[in-house]
Amino acid sequence: MKGASLRGRHGDPVEELDSSAVVTLLLFEAADCLMALPASEVARLLAPGSQQASDEGGASVAWIDLDEYFSGRRSEGPWLRWDRGERCAWLRVGCVVEVLACAIQALAPMPACFRSEGRGGAVGGAGVRGDDVFLLMDPARLADPRNELST
Numbered sequence: 257m258k259g260a261s262l263r264g265r266h267g268d269p270v271e272e273l274d275s276s277a278v279v280t281l282l283l284f285e286a287a288d289c290l291m292a293l294p295a296s297e298v299a300r301l302l303a304p305g306s307q308q309a310s311d312e313g314g315a316s317v318a319w320i321d322l323d324e325y326f327s328g329r330r331s332e333g334p335w336l337r338w339d340r341g342e343r344c345a346w347l348r349v350g351c352v353v354e355v356l357a358c359a360i361q362a363l364a365p366m367p368a369c370f371r372s373e374g375r376g377g378a379v380g381g382a383g384v385r386g387d388d389v390f391l392l393m394d395p396a397r398l399a400d401p402r403n404e405l406s407t
Contacts, residue, residue: 276361277359278359279294279357279360279363280356280358281383282294283390284350285351285353286333287322287326290388290389290390290391291349291393292356292391293393297340302334317346322350322393323350331348333348334352336348340396343395358383364381366380
């Protein structure tokens with residue numbers, strides 16, 4: 257008789273993480289897709305409907321609605337403050353799903369033909385959560401001339 261395996265939060269079988277490197281990702285919905293970014297790069301979260309002027313360090317900070325950026329439809333979700341070194345932006349998402357520990361070796365890079373074309377360039381990889389695939393987003397690659405977010 258085979259023993260029942262441990263189940264995670266979403267009923268998925270829990271596999272022991274090996275000694276490979278693990279990254280903690282913030283999983284969110286935007287543009288009808290599951291997306292993720294490193295949780296360590298999320299500095300703040302603003303409730304839906306909040307947008308405070310921010311001129312930290314004298315520089316303007318980009319406000320990017322990811323639903324609008326990828327699909328042309330505005331979102332009503334929360335704003336995430338993304339920070340990486342000297343770069344930062346406020347990213348509006350549809351909703352925050354969860355924080356997920358993921359082995360780096362389980363992430364797959366996006367094929368070059370998808371990364372170099374238009375708005376898809378902000379997506380650098382993909383991963384799997386249960387039956388769902390999520391896109392690993394790199395906000396530093398956002399190239400929206402309206403926001404002037406430098407890469």
